[in-house]
Amino acid sequence: MSNRKNKAPTILDVADLAGVSVGSVSRYLNGEQLRKKNRESIAAAIEKLSYSRNTSAANIRRKSSGFIGFLLPSFDEFHTGVLEEIVNQFTPKGYVVLPFSHGDQGSFLKGALEYFKAQKVDAIIASGDLGFFKSMDILQDIDVPLILYSNDIQGMNVDRVLIDDRKASKHAVKYMIEMGHTNIAILTGDLNDSTAIDRKRGYDEALASAELTEISAHNAAGNGWHTHHGYIGTLDLYKGENKPTAIFASNYFLALGAVQALEELNLKIPNDVSIISFGDASFLPFVTGGITAVSFSAKEIGRHICDFALSRITDQSAKSSRTYIHQPSLVVRNSVSRPK
Amino acid sequence: MSNRKNKAPTILDVADLAGVSVGSVSRYLNGEQLRKKNRESIAAAIEKLSYSRNTSAANIRRKSSGFIGFLLPSFDEFHTGVLEEIVNQFTPKGYVVLPFSHGDQGSFLKGALEYFKAQKVDAIIASGDLGFFKSMDILQDIDVPLILYSNDIQGMNVDRVLIDDRKASKHAVKYMIEMGHTNIAILTGDLNDSTAIDRKRGYDEALASAELTEISAHNAAGNGWHTHHGYIGTLDLYKGENKPTAIFASNYFLALGAVQALEELNLKIPNDVSIISFGDASFLPFVTGGITAVSFSAKEIGRHICDFALSRITDQSAKSSRTYIHQPSLVVRNSVSRPK
DNA sequence: TTGTATGCGTTATCAC
DNA sequence: GTGATAACGCATACAA
Numbered sequence: 001m002s003n004r005k006n007k008a009p010t011i012l013d014v015a016d017l018a019g020v021s022v023g024s025v026s027r028y029l030n031g032e033q034l035r036k037k038n039r040e041s042i043a044a045a046i047e048k049l050s051y052s053r054n055t056s057a058a059n060i061r062r063k064s065s066g067f068i069g070f071l072l073p074s075f076d077e078f079h080t081g082v083l084e085e086i087v088n089q090f091t092p093k094g095y096v097v098l099p100f101s102h103g104d105q106g107s108f109l110k111g112a113l114e115y116f117k118a119q120k121v122d123a124i125i126a127s128g129d130l131g132f133f134k135s136m137d138i139l140q141d142i143d144v145p146l147i148l149y150s151n152d153i154q155g156m157n158v159d160r161v162l163i164d165d166r167k168a169s170k171h172a173v174k175y176m177i178e179m180g181h182t183n184i185a186i187l188t189g190d191l192n193d194s195t196a197i198d199r200k201r202g203y204d205e206a207l208a209s210a211e212l213t214e215i216s217a218h219n220a221a222g223n224g225w226h227t228h229h230g231y232i233g234t235l236d237l238y239k240g241e242n243k244p245t246a247i248f249a250s251n252y253f254l255a256l257g258a259v260q261a262l263e264e265l266n267l268k269i270p271n272d273v274s275i276i277s278f279g280d281a282s283f284l285p286f287v288t289g290g291i292t293a294v295s296f297s298a299k300e301i302g303r304h305i306c307d308f309a310l311s312r313i314t315d316q317s318a319k320s321s322r323t324y325i326h327q328p329s330l331v332v333r334n335s336v337s338r339p340k
Numbered sequence: 341m342s343n344r345k346n347k348a349p350t351i352l353d354v355a356d357l358a359g360v361s362v363g364s365v366s367r368y369l370n371g372e373q374l375r376k377k378n379r380e381s382i383a384a385a386i387e388k389l390s391y392s393r394n395t396s397a398a399n400i401r402r403k404s405s406g407f408i409g410f411l412l413p414s415f416d417e418f419h420t421g422v423l424e425e426i427v428n429q430f431t432p433k434g435y436v437v438l439p440f441s442h443g444d445q446g447s448f449l450k451g452a453l454e455y456f457k458a459q460k461v462d463a464i465i466a467s468g469d470l471g472f473f474k475s476m477d478i479l480q481d482i483d484v485p486l487i488l489y490s491n492d493i494q495g496m497n498v499d500r501v502l503i504d505d506r507k508a509s510k511h512a513v514k515y516m517i518e519m520g521h522t523n524i525a526i527l528t529g530d531l532n533d534s535t536a537i538d539r540k541r542g543y544d545e546a547l548a549s550a551e552l553t554e555i556s557a558h559n560a561a562g563n564g565w566h567t568h569h570g571y572i573g574t575l576d577l578y579k580g581e582n583k584p585t586a587i588f589a590s591n592y593f594l595a596l597g598a599v600q601a602l603e604e605l606n607l608k609i610p611n612d613v614s615i616i617s618f619g620d621a622s623f624l625p626f627v628t629g630g631i632t633a634v635s636f637s638a639k640e641i642g643r644h645i646c647d648f649a650l651s652r653i654t655d656q657s658a659k660s661s662r663t664y665i666h667q668p669s670l671v672v673r674n675s676v677s678r679p680k
Numbered sequence: 681t682t683g684t685a686t687g688c689g690t691t692a693t694c695a696c
Numbered sequence: 697g698t699g700a701t702a703a704c705g706c707a708t709a710c711a712a
Contacts (some may be wrong), residue, residue, distance in 0.1 A: 008460070010689055021699040026691060034697065052458045056405055060704045067436075069590040084415045084441060091440070091455065096407075098436055101424055115431060118392040227622075235616045256626045263629060275685035276634060282567075283623045286596045350705055352683045366707055375681065397705035644687050 009049040011273045017045035023249030029053055029321040048300065058218045059120070069116035069311065070099045071126035076253075078298055079127065085302025086125065093310070095122070102129075110155070116144075123309045124286040127194060128153040141168075145312035152194040161301055165195050167329040168294050169202025169248070172276050175330060176246045178211045178332075180338045181274060184214040185232050185244035185256040189225045195212055196223070199250045199278055215244050225250075230257020238265055245339040246274040252293065259288055270337035280331055301326055348390040348540040368391055368534030374615035395434055407454035408649065410439045411449070416593075417621045417622075419467065422489065425642025426465065428680055433650070434464070444469070463649045466494040469533060485652035487645050499648040500663040501641055502504035505535050505618075507587070508634050508668040509542025512616050516668060517550045521614060525584035526596040527573050529565045536563070537620055539590045549587045555584050565590075570597020573621040578605055585679040586614040592621045592633065599628055610677035620671055641666055645649045 011025040017208040018025065018041040027034055028042045045051070059065045068090055073078040087097045098119060116124055125145055128151040149161040176184055186203045189196035207214055215237065223229065230249060234257065237244055250256035255277035259269065267273050269288045277284060280295035304324045351365040358381040368382045384390070399406040408430055408637055412419040427437045438459060442448040458463055465482055468491040487503040516524055516538065526543045529536030542574035547554055553578065563569065570589060574597065577584055589595035595617035599609065604614060607613050609628045644664045 005541070012689080022690080023692090023699060023701095024697085027698090052460065054400065054405075054460060056396040057401040057704090058691070059691085060394065060400060060706085062704095065396065070530075075365045077417075080415045080420050087439060087441070096436070096459065098439060099439065100431070115390060118393065118395060119436065121685050188683085190344075215700095224475060226698085256623060259626045260562070272686040281623070283596060283621070284625065286627055286629075287623065288598045351707095352705080361682055362706080363708080364681085367682085370707080373681075376683085394705055397688090400690085400705085401707040403688075549706070 009051045009104055013049055014051050015044045018042045029094040048157055064122050065120040066095050067119050067121040068095050068097045069121035069124040070097050071112050073103050073127055074101055074103055081298025082302045085299045087307060089306040113307050122313050125305055127151050141306045149305055155303040156319050159321055161304045163296050163326045163328060165198035166202040169199040170206045172219055172294050172330055173203050173206035173248050176336060179336055181246040183244045184248060185237050187230050187249045188310055191223050196250055215242060224316060225253055226251045228256040230254030231261045234258040234261035246308045249277050252279045270335050274336040291335045292333045293331050294328045295331045296328040353389055354391050358382045367509045369439055374557025381512050388569050398525040405460040406435050407459050408435050408437045409461035409464040410437050411452050412441050413445055413467055413469050414441055422642045425639045426646060429646040433561055461609055462653050463521050465649060466490050487648050497661050498636055499661055503636050503666045503668060505538035508540040509539040510546045512634050513543050514544035514587055516676060521586040521678055523584045524550055524586040525577050527570050527589045528563055529590040531563050536590055549596045555582060565593055567597040568591045570594030570599045574598040574601035592617045592619045595631060610675050614676040622623045631675045632673045634668045635671045636666055636668040
């Protein structure tokens, strides 16, 4: 009886050994009520056979697949940090996280959404980056909870975990102003993204409150989040008349690009030019003696994402959308000094 | 007929609309040969219904879970790069990659393996880090192909994708010697790991060939791969009599720690001290004007891992184990100069 | 090359 | 509570 040679045991084998029906075993596996005696004998049988449930088979009958789609723009330090926390949160609860990077390519994004659809994910977690718009139609016929993080897309009835970009940027730029800077430039990100817009907005507000005028790079490379945008932008900045004594970089890639450009221009940080990066990274303490940065916790953001996702999955009743806004902090290192 | 209201379409609906049998649709999905006319009508039906295959259902018949377990020590840039490539390779083939980070904690590692077992993964890809040994017994009763990468564990009959640590280290240290250095120190990694041992070995060989003597840090923090090991180790190095003019760091975290320590000691890179990092990272060009690094391609490593994994999965016949050894290259930046 | 029928391991729906 | 059994969506012998 049962335990056919070399085959993985099924609930049938377990039921056989435990002397109950498959229905009871299934109910056991799903944590439902059953007679104590049966519960024990099933547990023993599972242990003895070292049985583990075939989730594929379960999923084809169940509405819930146990999959969580996680769409990230790239595997960089921040998004990877969020991924890690999400995996850590979901795994013990029996969910499987499917990470997918679209690499800023619209076609990949569409593929990701189709992939999630095919896998029947229970929820999608996504950074609402540019290009997302274009593929939104796919989402319509997927019909699962969507949690947006980092970048916002307005007008969608979804949960959001965002960063207080405007406020934190304003705070950071004000810090530079308090240090005595009056010529402060900004390296913006891709202005299609809400984060880029809000960080710019915070910068603007800080400047306005001190009656300073904006300096932004006329970036030959166009706006964007990558190192070379920061590099080209910074080079551009110092071609003009009004040379900045401080640079506010909208993310750490841009800051890195600025560091490279300043080095070429033989301008020292922080003696000649001060710099702040929006977004911290593990290596920032080691770049030019330490880059001062606006720091936010991927872990905390990930945790809130999971809270939202889990509650949406377990309780489908349409509550109005919720938003959590994370407050970053300024980590002061050695890249900001008083201007000469 | 068919297309039951509100339900996701199945091959049955597709077959119906295309005027063929479900068998043909299934075969179409699996890329088998079929009459051109049928192929086209099926494609049209799929398009029209925006059908996508239910992989869970497919996998249950195939007797495979479609899961690939990926065990990484941490979500750092290198391992994440490998993960990305693996996801990119496996996803279009219908597999789902389950990433799991053990964070150098033995208990997590055991949990990971149990997790993989419960999910019935078709293969496990793992960096053979310390601690792996202790949990090996679990592997015995999982019985799926294992592909080791980065760190090797000897005596196992598995496929391996490794880096030529010894050769590349030797090459890097020789480069320092050619630049005129005679006092070259090493910051080793955790000497339980094959990579740490082999990088040390390469260093030793380079030194021996020039009849130089070794300088290694008596690290109060113990050996390890993390920034603080590099930091403490470097501080230690400059307490002694025989102060090195060059440092070979066994990974980039150690290099970062060294940079920090040297800064505190007010020693300039590369004027006072030269440094090479084994392992490149996106930010290394921006640390102290550019850190020279031994560079290996996560993408290429990932690709070979997938080749091995896929062939093991599809062809279970026990071939002898294969090994691919990746040859890194030295990326010269500005952290090595001739000693004064 | 194509259609038919059976089976995969699990959950859900019934009666009991 | 529990047991029998019909789905679930797909792959795959087997037959045609």
